[in-house]
Amino acid sequence: MTKSKIFVYGTLMESYRNYNRYLKDRVTSIARAYIYGELYHLETHDCPAIIDGCDKVYGQVIVFTDDELHTVLNQIDEFEKYFFDSDEIIYERTAVEVHYLDNSTERLSFYKFINKEILVQEDAKYISSGDWGEYIGGLKRVP
Numbered sequence: 706m707t708k709s710k711i712f713v714y715g716t717l718m719e720s721y722r723n724y725n726r727y728l729k730d731r732v733t734s735i736a737r738a739y740i741y742g743e744l745y746h747l748e749t750h751d752c753p754a755i756i757d758g759c760d761k762v763y764g765q766v767i768v769f770t771d772d773e774l775h776t777v778l779n780q781i782d783e784f785e786k787y788f789f790d791s792d793e794i795i796y797e798r799t800a801v802e803v804h805y806l807d808n809s810t811e812r813l814s815f816y817k818f819i820n821k822e823i824l825v826q827e828d829a830k831y832i833s834s835g836d837w838g839e840y841i842g843g844l845k846r847v848p
Contacts, residue, residue, distance in 0.1 A: 708733065709771045709778045712740060712803045712815040714764030715753040715837050717781070724767075727781050731769040738805045739763045740815065745829040746840055753837040754796075754818035754829065763836040766803060766813065785816045795820045 716723040719735055743758030755762055771777045785796040796816040803813045823829075832840045 706770050707773055707775070708768055709775060710766060710768045710813055711778070711781075711798075712738060712764055712766050712801065712813045714740075714744070714755060714762055714815070717767070717816075718765050718838060719767075721838075723781075723784070727777060727784070728767060728769050731771070731777060732767055733770060734768045736766045736805060737763065738766045738803050739835065740801045740803055742817075744832040744835050744837060745818075745824055746832055746837065747823070747827040747829050749827050753832070753840075754824065755815075756818055756821060756824070760833070761804075761835045763838075764815075766805070766811075781816075791820075793820060795823065 715721070717728065718724055719732070739761045740755070741759055742755040742762045743760055744762045745754045745756070746752075747754055769777065782798055785798070786794050795818065797819050798814045799817050800812050801815050801817070803811050803815075805811070834840060
């Protein structure tokens, strides 16, 4: 077994639907952190998207166990890439500077939204707080 570490800011965060689907029983640690960008809520698909920007966008750094082939991480990659059952790539895992609340930083992977046309199609809502969990008010949490 090996460990993987990613920054997540939406449905892969603890207690949300895709955390339970991909990560729940594999997580070894979770830390609150932020990156810089602009955060939107995609109404139709009930999920967030980050594009380039200067706002603090809050999420979690999740460390989880995976096999040597990174099977779990690869499954998440496939899910994120072709989200919405699209043939076009929607999100792409890329590196970003992650800022922890204790002022330390680390370069980690996260899923950047790359298909900006969907922001218009989805009537995306800008989240000025930079916190998707706060925006949806915890109402979408899965027990």
